[in-house]
Amino acid sequence: MTKIILPLLALIYFSTAWSQNKFQAMIKDEENKQPLVGANVILEGTTIGGSADLNGFVEIQNIPDGKQKIIFSYIGYQKRSEIFNFPLSQSEPVEILLHADVEEMEQVVVSATRSSRTIADIPTRIEAISGEELDEKGNMKPGDIRMLLNESTGIQTQQTSATSYNSNIRIQGLDGKYTHILKDGFPLYSGFSGGLSLLQIVPLDLKQVEVIKGASSTLHGGGAIAGLVNLVSRTPTDVRQLNVMLNGTSALGLDASGFFAQKSGKIGTIVFFSYNLGTPYDPADIGLTAIPEFRRYTINPKLFVYFNDKTTLNLGFNSTIEDRTGGDIRYIEGKADSVYSYFEKNETIRFSTQFGLDYRTAEESKFSLKNSVSYYDRSVEIPDFKFAGTQVSSFSEANYSHVSEQFEWIAGLNLWTDQFTQDQLDTSEVVDYNHITLGAFVQNTLKASEKVSLETGLRFDHQNEYGSFVLPRMALLLKINPKLTLRLGGGLGYKTPTVFTEEGERLQFRNVLPIDIEGTKAEESIGTTFDTNYRTPLSEQMTFSINSLLFYTRVNEPILLAPNSSGLYEFQQPKGFIDTKGIETNIKLTYDHFKLFVGYTHANVKQHYNGNTTTFPLVARHRLNNVLIYEIHEQLRIGLEAYYFSPQILNDGRTGRQYWILGLMTEKIWEDFSIFLNFENFLDTRQTKFESIFTGSITNPTFNDIYAPVDGFVVNGGLKIRF
Numbered sequence: 001m002t003k004i005i006l007p008l009l010a011l012i013y014f015s016t017a018w019s020q021n022k023f024q025a026m027i028k029d030e031e032n033k034q035p036l037v038g039a040n041v042i043l044e045g046t047t048i049g050g051s052a053d054l055n056g057f058v059e060i061q062n063i064p065d066g067k068q069k070i071i072f073s074y075i076g077y078q079k080r081s082e083i084f085n086f087p088l089s090q091s092e093p094v095e096i097l098l099h100a101d102v103e104e105m106e107q108v109v110v111s112a113t114r115s116s117r118t119i120a121d122i123p124t125r126i127e128a129i130s131g132e133e134l135d136e137k138g139n140m141k142p143g144d145i146r147m148l149l150n151e152s153t154g155i156q157t158q159q160t161s162a163t164s165y166n167s168n169i170r171i172q173g174l175d176g177k178y179t180h181i182l183k184d185g186f187p188l189y190s191g192f193s194g195g196l197s198l199l200q201i202v203p204l205d206l207k208q209v210e211v212i213k214g215a216s217s218t219l220h221g222g223g224a225i226a227g228l229v230n231l232v233s234r235t236p237t238d239v240r241q242l243n244v245m246l247n248g249t250s251a252l253g254l255d256a257s258g259f260f261a262q263k264s265g266k267i268g269t270i271v272f273f274s275y276n277l278g279t280p281y282d283p284a285d286i287g288l289t290a291i292p293e294f295r296r297y298t299i300n301p302k303l304f305v306y307f308n309d310k311t312t313l314n315l316g317f318n319s320t321i322e323d324r325t326g327g328d329i330r331y332i333e334g335k336a337d338s339v340y341s342y343f344e345k346n347e348t349i350r351f352s353t354q355f356g357l358d359y360r361t362a363e364e365s366k367f368s369l370k371n372s373v374s375y376y377d378r379s380v381e382i383p384d385f386k387f388a389g390t391q392v393s394s395f396s397e398a399n400y401s402h403v404s405e406q407f408e409w410i411a412g413l414n415l416w417t418d419q420f421t422q423d424q425l426d427t428s429e430v431v432d433y434n435h436i437t438l439g440a441f442v443q444n445t446l447k448a449s450e451k452v453s454l455e456t457g458l459r460f461d462h463q464n465e466y467g468s469f470v471l472p473r474m475a476l477l478l479k480i481n482p483k484l485t486l487r488l489g490g491g492l493g494y495k496t497p498t499v500f501t502e503e504g505e506r507l508q509f510r511n512v513l514p515i516d517i518e519g520t521k522a523e524e525s526i527g528t529t530f531d532t533n534y535r536t537p538l539s540e541q542m543t544f545s546i547n548s549l550l551f552y553t554r555v556n557e558p559i560l561l562a563p564n565s566s567g568l569y570e571f572q573q574p575k576g577f578i579d580t581k582g583i584e585t586n587i588k589l590t591y592d593h594f595k596l597f598v599g600y601t602h603a604n605v606k607q608h609y610n611g612n613t614t615t616f617p618l619v620a621r622h623r624l625n626n627v628l629i630y631e632i633h634e635q636l637r638i639g640l641e642a643y644y645f646s647p648q649i650l651n652d653g654r655t656g657r658q659y660w661i662l663g664l665m666t667e668k669i670w671e672d673f674s675i676f677l678n679f680e681n682f683l684d685t686r687q688t689k690f691e692s693i694f695t696g697s698i699t700n701p702t703f704n705d706i707y708a709p710v711d712g713f714v715v716n717g718g719l720k721i722r723f
Helices: 002-018 131-140 146-150 502-506
Strands: 021-029 040-043 049-051 057-063 066-073 080-086 094-098 127-130 155-159 167-171 179-183 206-213 227-233 241-249 254-264 267-278 293-306 311-327 343-362 365-382 385-403 407-422 433-447 452-463 467-481 484-495 523-537 542-556 560-563 569-572 576-591 594-609 612-615 622-632 636-645 659-669 673-680 714-722
Touching: 021 040, 021 066, 021 080, 040 057, 049 057, 066 094, 080 094, 127 131, 131 146, 131 206, 131 636, 131 659, 131 673, 146 155, 146 206, 167 179, 452 484, 502 560
Parallel strands: 021 094, 179 227
Antiparallel strands: 021 057, 040 049, 040 066, 066 080, 127 206, 155 167, 206 227, 241 254, 241 714, 254 267, 267 293, 293 311, 311 343, 343 365, 365 385, 385 407, 407 433, 433 452, 452 467, 467 484, 484 523, 523 542, 542 576, 560 569, 576 594, 594 612, 594 622, 622 636, 636 659, 659 673, 673 714
């Protein structure tokens, strides 16, 4: 029997060995026929597979006879499977074309670049926070957008008031006045209206947030030296949207927001409302608020009229009313006396209108008109001093765009008016101003080939008090291969001087003199960025991407606020410059339901005056963002966050402490509702643990720079309902 079985087994073995086949393929992009380097090929149900080389060629061997299913995949492309009958009748490699996945390839159209192209095809480097990421950030701070921006690589929110939470946004370490904040392309948050803007924008009605880092004045005028943030509102669809969010915090805060949108025939409507409540909160038990008492009401209705396929009109109205009081807890609770009497009150009324008209003259051409008018009334009061005034501003623009397969042109004119009138409450000199800026711009995007695109732009602005500015800009996109993309950009910028800066906010504008227009010039800048983006699949379930941005920006003859011999504060413009240079790196690793994000920022910001070089204050030279998320799509989301800030130089010459902030976010999702619970800063990192945040007496405190959190560990949780 053994003599029969052994030869039979040998025969089966050699028969099987001789029946093994090889498979060869050329894997390419369906649209442009470019090879997909690193595309994966695997024989279903086995570990037999391989990856495409630089020419898109792949070969796998040891394939048994008969019908076999082979699976082809590549990050950013739809998976494809084909059945082949082995042995194959042809000996030449099989051509396999993969189709780009719309969602994975970041097919998000952004408006901050004034282009109708997608993120993947725009030469300008742009970051879009949207979808689930925007939803996650909104859960953590439903009442404002500070956390949404502060947890992004290269962006830091700088608190300017120890007791009222007033904050500004810094991009790549530069002062907040150099960042332009837009709402649907309208400059609604500049000048006096910028001091509380981050605290008064509720994220529930936002579709996405677009961030451009580096020189952007050519696109949107003065003020975008460090970059710009464009907040894009949701628009109505044929499917009704009705969302409600309720949130409460362990610091006794409350947020209640509602959003409704629907398109019915030729009419679309949006209504957004929000009520936000803050209770005086003092986790350090020092008698001063880390979170002030406040009440805020927001309502933003919007109407869309779709006259026909060519013409669309939209009309909107934004309103915010808020009372905010920080300071001594006893004072706020009505127990003030001669000792416990310090307070800081902010009262705000904000109204703005938006108008937009789009007329498509042809399939590839469009004419647009838009206008906004803003009214902002704010008062800041501390013991024995009050600063108040109104800002009335308007923005109007007419532009024409034309898009073809190879070119995209946009040209336009805009007029920006900005008038501030201070209430005359004492004998001090008022800081009124009236700025009128007329601008003209043209931009061209050239798609030279499937791998090369060039964006060029030119703006001419004339400002009534500071003269004329010519602002060129360039951005180049190189798609080296499907895995590697390079971007190079740069341009000029300028900033019109006003008294409304971070330094002025910290002083509540007390004893701040108006700007000497005759002896002051606008701040001018030059900036450049170089971006590399690489992504690749590591396996069927694992993907890896890395993005690095090198940046440099120089601001010539910056305006500084300094005390004079009379004890008053005046704006000076010494000869010299401020520059920032560094690198941002973002790494993303995904495996099955897990996502790991690691972001590092190195920002080296220096001041150069009279031959001396010093470090710019309140900048963490090294920052590290780490986020690990476990997510089952539309079912469950759990995230662990860890953020590191290196020591910062303070305005008084001292050096602050380094620190970590850790957080945990959770959300359980059902079809019509979800519940969320977040543990923010659960290590209770607070500046009040490191040092006192003020000097002097509790009656008349002098506050130190705020460089770390003061509110500490806070838990928030709530409910989101989708009708």
